[in-house]
Amino acid sequence: xxxxxxxxxxxxxxxxxxxxxxxxxxxxxxxxxxxxxxxxxxxxxxxxxxxxxxxxxxxxxxxxxxxxxxxxxxxxxxxxxxxxxxxxxxxxxxxxxxxxxxxxxxxxxxxxxxxxxxxxxxxxxxxxxxxxxxxxxxxxxxxxxxxxxxxxxxxxxxxxxxxxxxxxxxxxxxxxxxxxxxxxxxxxxxxxxxxxxxxxxxxxxxxxxxxxxxxxxxxxxxxxxxxxxxxxxxxxxxxxxxxxxxxxxxxxxxxxxxxxxxxxxxxxxxxxxxxxxxx
Amino acid sequence: xxxxxxxxxxxxxxxxxxxxxxxxxxxxxxxxxxxxxxxxxxxxxxxxxxxxxxxxxxxxxxxxxxxxxxxxxxxxxxxxxxxxxxxxxxxxxxxxxxxxxxxxxxxxxxxxxxxxxxxxxxxxxxxxxxxxxxxxxxxxxxxxxxxxxxxxxxxxxxxxxxxxxxxxxxxxxxxxxxxxxxxxxxxxxxxxxxxxxxxxxxxxxxxxxxxxxxxxxxxxxxxxxxxxxxxxxxxxxxxxxxxxxxxxxxxxxxxxxx
Numbered sequence: 001x002x003x004x005x006x007x008x009x010x011x012x013x014x015x016x017x018x019x020x021x022x023x024x025x026x027x028x029x030x031x032x033x034x035x036x037x038x039x040x041x042x043x044x045x046x047x048x049x050x051x052x053x054x055x056x057x058x059x060x061x062x063x064x065x066x067x068x069x070x071x072x073x074x075x076x077x078x079x080x081x082x083x084x085x086x087x088x089x090x091x092x093x094x095x096x097x098x099x100x101x102x103x104x105x106x107x108x109x110x111x112x113x114x115x116x117x118x119x120x121x122x123x124x125x126x127x128x129x130x131x132x133x134x135x136x137x138x139x140x141x142x143x144x145x146x147x148x149x150x151x152x153x154x155x156x157x158x159x160x161x162x163x164x165x166x167x168x169x170x171x172x173x174x175x176x177x178x179x180x181x182x183x184x185x186x187x188x189x190x191x192x193x194x195x196x197x198x199x200x201x202x203x204x205x206x207x208x209x210x211x212x213x214x215x216x217x218x219x220x221x222x223x224x225x226x227x228x229x230x231x232x233x234x235x236x237x238x239x240x241x242x243x244x245x246x247x248x249x250x251x252x253x254x255x256x257x258x259x260x261x262x263x264x265x266x267x268x269x270x271x272x273x274x275x276x277x278x279x
Numbered sequence: 280x281x282x283x284x285x286x287x288x289x290x291x292x293x294x295x296x297x298x299x300x301x302x303x304x305x306x307x308x309x310x311x312x313x314x315x316x317x318x319x320x321x322x323x324x325x326x327x328x329x330x331x332x333x334x335x336x337x338x339x340x341x342x343x344x345x346x347x348x349x350x351x352x353x354x355x356x357x358x359x360x361x362x363x364x365x366x367x368x369x370x371x372x373x374x375x376x377x378x379x380x381x382x383x384x385x386x387x388x389x390x391x392x393x394x395x396x397x398x399x400x401x402x403x404x405x406x407x408x409x410x411x412x413x414x415x416x417x418x419x420x421x422x423x424x425x426x427x428x429x430x431x432x433x434x435x436x437x438x439x440x441x442x443x444x445x446x447x448x449x450x451x452x453x454x455x456x457x458x459x460x461x462x463x464x465x466x467x468x469x470x471x472x473x474x475x476x477x478x479x480x481x482x483x484x485x486x487x488x489x490x491x492x493x494x495x496x497x498x499x500x501x502x503x504x505x506x507x508x509x510x511x512x513x514x515x516x517x518x519x520x521x522x523x524x525x526x527x528x529x530x531x532x533x534x535x536x537x
Contacts, residue, residue: 068404088412096410106405120409123312167409 019043020065020175020209025074027060034060036255037074042207044174045245049218050211051277052252058211059103061252062177065209066098067091078175096120099168099176099206103183105160107152107167113139114148117167124171138166142196158189165196169204176200178210182217194220195233201245202226215266215277222247222263251277296496300418301488307412307419317420325386325421326428332381333436340373341365341440345447349454358452362462365444370467370475371530374437376523379482382429383515387490390421391511394494395504403495413495422487429483430476437475470537474530481526482519489515 020042027035034057042048050058063069064076067083076083079097086094107116114135121131139145142162152160161181168176178197182190194217200206202225212218224233225245249266251259251274259266259274266274307313344365352358394417397403403413441463448454493511497503 063404066408068407092407092410092412095408098408100405100408102401102405102408104400106401108402108405109400123409123411 019077019079019207020048021077022061022064023075023077025064025071025076027057027064027069027071033072034255035064035071038252038256039074040250040257040260042209042248043246044207045201045205047201047208047210047221047245047247049221049247049249050209050252051213051215051218051249052211054213056252057255058252059179062100062179062209062211065177066095066100096124096171097173097175099171099173101161101164101168101176101178101181103179103181105152105164107160107163109152111151112148113144113150113152113155113163116152116163117148117170119167120171134170138169141169141199142166156189158185158192161185161189161193162196165193165200169200172204173206175207175209178208178212180212181210182212182214190214190217191220195226197221198224198233199226203228218247218249219263219267293496297488297492300414300492300495301484303414304418304422304488304491307415308423312415314416314420317416318423321421321424322428324389325382325424326432329382329385329428329432330435332385333378333432334439336377336381337374337436337439338443340377341369341443341445342447344368344373344440345444346451349448349452353452358454359458359462361444361448361452361454362459363466366441366463366466367471369437369440369444370471372475372523372527374440375433375475375478375482376519378429378433378436378479379486379519379523380516382425382432383482383486383489383519384512386425387486387493387511387515388508390487390490391494392504392508394491395497395507396501398495398497399500399504417495418488418491421491422484425483425487426480429486430479433475433479470530470534474526474534477530478523478526481522485518485522486515489518 022038022040025035025038026033034055038057038061040048050061052058060069064071065078065083067076067078067086071084074084078094081094083091083094107113108119111119117138118131118135121134126134135148136145139148142165144159144162144166147155147159147163152163155163165181181193181197185193197208197210198221201208201221210217210221224235226232227234247263249259249261249263250257251266253273259269259271267278269275269278345361348364349358349361352360352364394403397417403417406413406416441460444463445456445459448459449456490511493507493514497507499506
């Protein structure tokens with residue numbers, strides 16, 4: 001059994017509101033619109049892999065989903081709430097329900113690993129007795145329990161990403177957003193990060209939105225699962241037939257969804273633009 | 280013409296953003312959550328960290344004031360007035376403005392580069408994503424810390440300046456230390472102290488808010504951080520000098536009326 005408490009897992013699994021819904025979302029800067037009527041949804045426990053060229057709006061989509069940016073037009077609903085309508089003060093409270101793993105980790109460089117991971121709980125006013133075991137628990141989950149007193153600058157790139165995942169995980173959010181979690185990492189470290197995301201999905205049952213350039217990350221999520229009993233990654237769908245983990249691909253192009261479908265559909269696509277991702 | 284209109288619009292927008300940031304930095308102080316530990320840390324950084332430069336420059340500014348004015352007073356046989364003029368100049372003008380400019384050079388740049396680096400490495404976004412208001416966590420503690428420590432630094436600077444002036448008077452003008460101190464203290468009125476105190480508070484507000492504004496409005500990665508750091512020093516220094524002029528005029532007007 002994984003280190004997380006079974007009650008928290010059960011609580012998360014019973015959460016049926018973990019959905020993301022984009023309805024005709026437009027967003028742009030002074031230079032012009034980047035997103036032009038983006039519409040999609042993510043169902044509970046689903047993993048949506050956002051693919052696209054640099055500048056296609058993948059990171060913007062993630063930031064819109066957590067209210068860090070507001071759409072110029074359209075609406076974003078997360079966990080049944082209209083994120084685009086909320087005031088910044090309401091959003092601050094709301095965002096504690098959504099984990100966000102930034103591209104480079106975005107760890108606070110003046111705080112230790114333990115302080116980074118504990119940050120969200122301290123802000124929420126949790127007691128030291130509550131924080132310490134939780135921090136140990138999530139650091140054990142990402143296999144970095146010995147780094148609690150180290151500064152982020154003392155860690156490798158892959159370790160920093162794992163700390164970022166631990167930090168996003170500390171509040172047991174039903175949704176986790178990943179912004180290019182394997183960008184700039186070597187294949188072995190990338191595999192370790194993807195394994196961690198698999199574990200997060202199959203142990204916690206989180207809904208995920210993952211922006212990435214790497215198609216193989218998406219296929220890894222689709223073709224493998226983490227078995228909590230044997231603590232091993234196995235090929236094929238999860239053994240939990242009641243709530244199988246679904247992976248879906250979205251390809252962004254010119255601010256709109258160019259392709260939406262299963263990994264198999266993506267793999268068999270004859271479209272020349274999609275085939276460029278498969279090379 | 281269109282370019283000028285755009286520049287004017289951009290400028291107005293920047294002033295509006297700066298005004299909003301400044302107002303929020305103060306209103307945050309009256310509501311929860313407050314970050315006392317961060318404020319203490321900033322007080323240490325701004326206050327204790329700036330102490331060496333404030334002490335050194337204060338001492339030598341007092342001394343050089345005596346050397347410059349003493350020779351003029353010697354021509355009229357009024358060397359004893361040196362204490363008066365040095366004291367008034369330091370309390371009303373040089374203490375607050377030199378301290379303000381020195382702390383702006385050291386801390387406005389530090390604040391801008393720290394916050395700018397946090398912005399470009401997405402730490403500010405991470406903070407917002409975890410439910411923290413950056414204006415409460417990053418801006419208000421820095422502004423409050425500056426409002427507390429800059430008047431204290433100014434007081435120390437004025438005292439050390441008077442010590443420097445006394446040393447120069449004794450060794451250069453052969454004026455007795457007792458006469459210097461008696462004259463220096465006797466000439467001061469409550470309005471002079473208030474003028475110096477008010478200026479130091481305003482300068483603290485300017486240097487901290489300009490540093491925060493420049494840091495949180497960085498554009499263009501690490502190069503932008505460098506630009507923001509320079510801008511923070513330039514803008515805060517110019518604003519301090521301009522504000523000094525208006526505050527002096529206001530203080531003289533009020534002293535005349537009251």
